[in-house]
Amino acid sequence: MRRLRFLFALLLGYMATLVGSVIGNGSVIGGRVALAVFPGFLAAARKKFAVPIIFVMGSNGKTTTAKYLVHIAESAGENVINNAAGSNLPTGIAAVLIRNWRPLRKDIFSLAVFEVDEAYAAGIAAALEPEFSVVLNIQVDQIYRLFEPERVRDMFANTLPFVKRQIVVNANDALLVETVSGGELQARVSFFGLKDSGVSRLGLFKATPSNNKQNGSFVTEAATGYKLSRDGESVNLRLPSDGIHYALNGAAAIEMAAHALDSSLGIDALAESLAGASPAFGRGETFVSGKATFEIVLFKNRPSLQLNLDSQRNSADTIVLAFDEYSQDPSWLFAVDYSSLDFVHAVSGEKSDFLELALAYSDISIGKNDPDIKRVVSDLIAEYSDRESLHRLFLDYDQMMAVRSLFGLQMGVTK
Amino acid sequence: MTQLKLAALFPATFNLNADVANLRVLAKRLSISGLTVSTENVSSDFSVNPSDLDFLVIGSPSSSNLLGVADMLKPLRTFVSAAIDNGTTILAVNGGLHLLGEITGTAGEKLPGLGLLPIQTRIGGKRMVTIGAEVELGEYSIFGVENHDATVRIPDNAELGRVVHGHGNNHSGVDGFRSGNIWGTHLHGPVFALNPKFADEVATQVASHRGQSYATNAEHSELDRLSEIAAKHLVERREK
Numbered sequence: 001m002r003r004l005r006f007l008f009a010l011l012l013g014y015m016a017t018l019v020g021s022v023i024g025n026g027s028v029i030g031g032r033v034a035l036a037v038f039p040g041f042l043a044a045a046r047k048k049f050a051v052p053i054i055f056v057m058g059s060n061g062k063t064t065t066a067k068y069l070v071h072i073a074e075s076a077g078e079n080v081i082n083n084a085a086g087s088n089l090p091t092g093i094a095a096v097l098i099r100n101w102r103p104l105r106k107d108i109f110s111l112a113v114f115e116v117d118e119a120y121a122a123g124i125a126a127a128l129e130p131e132f133s134v135v136l137n138i139q140v141d142q143i144y145r146l147f148e149p150e151r152v153r154d155m156f157a158n159t160l161p162f163v164k165r166q167i168v169v170n171a172n173d174a175l176l177v178e179t180v181s182g183g184e185l186q187a188r189v190s191f192f193g194l195k196d197s198g199v200s201r202l203g204l205f206k207a208t209p210s211n212n213k214q215n216g217s218f219v220t221e222a223a224t225g226y227k228l229s230r231d232g233e234s235v236n237l238r239l240p241s242d243g244i245h246y247a248l249n250g251a252a253a254i255e256m257a258a259h260a261l262d263s264s265l266g267i268d269a270l271a272e273s274l275a276g277a278s279p280a281f282g283r284g285e286t287f288v289s290g291k292a293t294f295e296i297v298l299f300k301n302r303p304s305l306q307l308n309l310d311s312q313r314n315s316a317d318t319i320v321l322a323f324d325e326y327s328q329d330p331s332w333l334f335a336v337d338y339s340s341l342d343f344v345h346a347v348s349g350e351k352s353d354f355l356e357l358a359l360a361y362s363d364i365s366i367g368k369n370d371p372d373i374k375r376v377v378s379d380l381i382a383e384y385s386d387r388e389s390l391h392r393l394f395l396d397y398d399q400m401m402a403v404r405s406l407f408g409l410q411m412g413v414t415k
Numbered sequence: 416m417t418q419l420k421l422a423a424l425f426p427a428t429f430n431l432n433a434d435v436a437n438l439r440v441l442a443k444r445l446s447i448s449g450l451t452v453s454t455e456n457v458s459s460d461f462s463v464n465p466s467d468l469d470f471l472v473i474g475s476p477s478s479s480n481l482l483g484v485a486d487m488l489k490p491l492r493t494f495v496s497a498a499i500d501n502g503t504t505i506l507a508v509n510g511g512l513h514l515l516g517e518i519t520g521t522a523g524e525k526l527p528g529l530g531l532l533p534i535q536t537r538i539g540g541k542r543m544v545t546i547g548a549e550v551e552l553g554e555y556s557i558f559g560v561e562n563h564d565a566t567v568r569i570p571d572n573a574e575l576g577r578v579v580h581g582h583g584n585n586h587s588g589v590d591g592f593r594s595g596n597i598w599g600t601h602l603h604g605p606v607f608a609l610n611p612k613f614a615d616e617v618a619t620q621v622a623s624h625r626g627q628s629y630a631t632n633a634e635h636s637e638l639d640r641l642s643e644i645a646a647k648h649l650v651e652r653r654e655k
Contacts, residue, residue, distance in 0.1 A: 148431070335433035
């Protein structure tokens with residue numbers, strides 16, 4: 001009976017995917033239909049394919065780390081299935097499985113990399129029983145939905161016991177270190193993190209220095225960039241996007257890859273492979289219009305906006321900040337230190353007024369407040385295309401998608 | 416010139432929802448009124464003199480950060496008590512408000528509380544999240560966001576205001592606590608930035624603590640225009 005329900009859900013999900021792709025809503029609709037018909041769809045599906053699964057979880061950096069990991073794995077010859085579109089809820093993962101069901105069944109894929117939302121992680125892990133898992137960080141994030149960081153810790157604590165072989169966690173995150181120290185886990189644990197002092201700027205809810213007893217991949221900051229050390233070896237990191245948070249995402253990806261891929265791959269090869277990855281969509285991507293360069297910096301919450309503001313190495317001709325309905329509670333905008341900005345050319349998005357108010361109380365002047373981000377960017381293109389110039393756009397998710405569409409790019413495609 | 420001294424208690428950990436931003440907002444409003452202002456952070460060494468403060472914001476900690484004050488309750492009680500005795504204006508938000516009284520957990524266990532004010536809080540109930548929460552304070556209402564799981568009992572007529580939308584204390588249809596120089600609410604984050612009338616009532620009290628007078632001008636009006644739009648935005652997004 002369960003088998004019939006599964007096949008029925010798979011068939012309906014597949015048909016919904018086909019219809020969805022025609023009407024332009026194909027990313028999760030198939031998964032939504034399949035789970036509605038058969039809530040046990042993920043667990044039943046897992047019994048029918050043997051591909052090892054890596055979960056990538058955390059408050060920030062999931063998409064970037066998953067993208068790095070997929071690139072490293074593919075460079076090593078793996079054929080990877082993943083939820084590249086960032087559909088990290090059960091419906092999104094079910095949709096990916098449905099779209100790729102035939103190759104999954106025929107063992108065409110050799111590895112699965114899924115980024116997973118923390119609120120749904122335990123349920124998805126119970127169903128899919130992943131072999132591997134990376135947990136990046138616990139930050140103050142979407143309090144209106146996730147409530148307190150301690151609750152997010154409990155979500156990970158309920159998820160990690162389902163992981164079978166290897167867990168990689170952030171050595172600088174006190175809550176995560178505590179979680180893997182105290183929990184009854186079937187998987188082994190290793191770490192990634194920042195070797196140096198100064199962990200307080202990483203935006204973690206509870207930061208702690210790493211220690212020498214932790215095995216794993218650790219980043220140190222050098223004058224010329226970042227170095228990564230693992231098992232007594234050290235290598236320079238070349239990153240697709242600049243910033244300490246990207247270096248840590250890279251370290252997490254390399255540490256996971258070192259366990260999940262061919263063990264003969266050394267740290268040199270893994271770092272070389274990482275250098276060839278492209279940024280995840282919206283994370284430091286640049287687009288050019290005439291002589292003007294537009295750099296998109298995605299922010300999701302207070303720690304990610306702060307890290308991105310503090311990571312700016314070169315000055316831009318214009319700065320744009322845009323924020324909309326993605327975060328229902330905009331309170332955190334007022335906890336950000338905007339002092340790295342001299343002037344903001346425009347604030348935009350549905351919640352542009354909150355940005356203007358927060359900047360006004362931070363003594364940062366703005367040029368204009370226009371809720372329409374496409375109009376703001378179009379105006380910049382018209383004004384600057386004939387001039388060598390750099391325009392840095394700090395955007396939340398929906399605003400980033402709007403700007404990408406303006407540049408004619410579909411989700412997941414990078415320039 | 417007389418300087419007004421403003422401070423935030425444990426701004427790194429008692430700031431879950433950006434409550435500490437109220438310090439910056441109040442400082443700016445006082446400053447553009449022509450008053451001289453300084454701001455400081457109160458850390459666990461309590462090196463700031465509480466008897467020298469005109470304003471103290473006590474923001475909301477997360478649950479583990481609330482438990483974290485257990486080993487410093489005595490010096491913390493001494494510090495806050497001295498500030499209250501000094502007539503320091505205090506804005507206490509959410510967990511920061513609960514901390515001023517007594518707190519119990521879901522099983523009735525006693526949690527860290529200063530026991531300085533008649534505020535009885537039980538935490539660990541159903542989580543209440545309200546975008547566009549509204550509390551009426553006599554002649555005007557304040558707007559914001561609430562997100563907590565507490566039931567708060569206070570003496571009759573000791574509330575900050577009447578709940579128009581949301582849950583407030585989750586008891587008796589009121590929100591917060593008000594007694595003289597103490598202002599407590601569950602509206603978290605930049606409540607002063609969103610509610611300039613509220614900020615100005617508090618600013619007037621803060622200024623008068625040093626014999627100063629507070630008056631608004633055109634620069635305040637420009638900020639207030641933005642506040643009105645932002646508060647309206649939250650109200651429009653209330654769940655129907």
